[in-house]
Amino acid sequence: MKKGKIIFFCGKMGAGKSTKSKSIAEDIGAVLLSEDEWLAALYPHSIQSIVDYVKYSNLLKPQLKKLVQDILRSGSNVVMDFPGNTVAQRNWFKGIYAEINAPHELFYLNVPDQTCLDQVAKRRLQQPERSATDTEEMFVQITKYFEEPQVEEGFNITEYGQDS
Numbered sequence: 001m002k003k004g005k006i007i008f009f010c011g012k013m014g015a016g017k018s019t020k021s022k023s024i025a026e027d028i029g030a031v032l033l034s035e036d037e038w039l040a041a042l043y044p045h046s047i048q049s050i051v052d053y054v055k056y057s058n059l060l061k062p063q064l065k066k067l068v069q070d071i072l073r074s075g076s077n078v079v080m081d082f083p084g085n086t087v088a089q090r091n092w093f094k095g096i097y098a099e100i101n102a103p104h105e106l107f108y109l110n111v112p113d114q115t116c117l118d119q120v121a122k123r124r125l126q127q128p129e130r131s132a133t134d135t136e137e138m139f140v141q142i143t144k145y146f147e148e149p150q151v152e153e154g155f156n157i158t159e160y161g162q163d164s
Contacts, residue, residue: 005078007078008106012116108160110159
């Protein structure tokens with residue numbers, strides 16, 4: 001049986017990863033898994049800092065890896081609304097698909113900082129429960145860790161700019 005494809009994203013906070021992931025999942029009829037939804041459901045009100053995010057995100061990953069691999073083995077596509085914003089995060093995705101030899105695609109949302117900040121501000125108004133973490137200060141802190149994907153990493157990359 002043909003394996004499903006895993007699709008994942010790289011882009012700064014506010015770049016539009018969640019919006020794009022929903023659109024792609026709907027367009028191709030894929031299973032959509034959202035890190036924000038999993039974290040909110042399993043660890044409500046627990047993430048107040050980057051340290052909290054890293055801790056709880058890392059607790060999710062072992063179980064989700066197996067789940068995603070099982071879905072891919074069934075032939076269904078999976079869209080992962082999880083950030084692939086650092087080499088380590090992207091290596092986690094690589095471990096998922098490489099172990100089972102499934103196809104993949106990395107969407108890189110290459111959006112200017114000001115656009116990201118504008119979208120973060122808009123999201124804060126639309127989702128007041130995120131007002132503690134969706135701030136310019138958090139954007140600056142998180143962006144320090146951002147690593148643009150490189151060809152040498154070996155991913156099938158589709159890049160989108162601000163007008164895409």
